[in-house]
Amino acid sequence: MNSTLAYYADHAQDFFDNTHGKEMTEIYERFLPLLPVGAAILDAGCGSGRDTRYFLSQGFMVDAFDASDEMATLASEFIGQPVAVHAFCDVDKYENYHAVWAAASLLHLPFSELPDTFQHLAGTLKKGGYFYASFKYGREEYLKEGRHFTQMDHRKVDKLFAQLPSLSIQSVWLSDDVRQERKGEKWLNLLAKKESRDND
Numbered sequence: 001m002n003s004t005l006a007y008y009a010d011h012a013q014d015f016f017d018n019t020h021g022k023e024m025t026e027i028y029e030r031f032l033p034l035l036p037v038g039a040a041i042l043d044a045g046c047g048s049g050r051d052t053r054y055f056l057s058q059g060f061m062v063d064a065f066d067a068s069d070e071m072a073t074l075a076s077e078f079i080g081q082p083v084a085v086h087a088f089c090d091v092d093k094y095e096n097y098h099a100v101w102a103a104a105s106l107l108h109l110p111f112s113e114l115p116d117t118f119q120h121l122a123g124t125l126k127k128g129g130y131f132y133a134s135f136k137y138g139r140e141e142y143l144k145e146g147r148h149f150t151q152m153d154h155r156k157v158d159k160l161f162a163q164l165p166s167l168s169i170q171s172v173w174l175s176d177d178v179r180q181e182r183k184g185e186k187w188l189n190l191l192a193k194k195e196s197r198d199n200d
Contacts, residue, residue, distance in 0.1 A: 002145040004108050005068055012070035020048035020078060024103075026041040026175060027132075027189060032058065034130050034191075039098035043148070044088060044122055047104025049075030050067050055101075056081075065091070066105075088117045102133040104187075111141060111150050122166045125194040131167060137174060137186035152188045167192040 008015065032055075035041070039060050043052045046064035048071070055062045056079060065084035066072045086123040088106070100121050109117060122131060138151030152160075154172060160171050170191045175187040 002148075003143070004148050007146040008068040009070050012068065012074055015071070016048045016074045020050045022050065024051065024054070027103070027134075029128070030055065030171075030189075030191065031099070031132050032060075035060070035098050041099045041101055042091070042093075042097045042098055042121070044091070044102040044121060045108075046075050046083060047071055047103075047105065049079040049083065051101060051103055052083075053079045053141050053144065063093075063097075089120055091121065091124055095124070097124050097129060098126055099130045099132070100125060102131070104134050107133045107150050107152075108148050108149060111149065111156065111160075114150070114160055118160070118164050119166065122164070122194055127194060127198045130170075131192040131194065132189070134175075134187050134189045135157050137188045143144075152190075154188075157188070157190055161192070164192075166194055168195050 037059065041055050041060050041062045043062055043064040046052050046066050049064060052062045052064040052075070064075065064079065065086055066075060067085070067087050069085050072085045075174065076083040102121070106114065106117065135152035136149060137153060139153050139156065141148070141150050153178065157169065157172055170193050172188065172190045174186050175189055177187060
């Protein structure tokens, strides 16, 4: 078990309590109108299950997973459906989803692993599907309380997406942390689209 997973094993309930009720309306309003009615969404690294629960309430079909057994247990109880336990690279459904949602989850990977991980998750998208991800804003990689964090800024986004032939950036924007005690901390949000090739 790596140190990030060890952190969530020890602090799952605290993390759940601190995140499951936080308001994400601003982000949802940018993301969900892009999707067809009843779209299939993959919640990649679902954490507390907050976003999956909201998407289900809006009539979307959602598959959720998390790498932490403890988080997946709490999330499955919260949303009322099973949450799978596996890593990003273990998703094995090809062109199955209209969207991938990776809120504050991929930031736990080293930057060096992000190109392959984004490409792998993009493979789960239908042509024309959307990919949302969020990262703490900045340029650093660091450990905090055992968890690995990779920050992103616009230059790092450009560097990443230069290595992602199947995805094109649609928008990149900054937002405030939704946790009141962290007001003022910035997040980088990115929205990309899986492009259809001309012969498809």
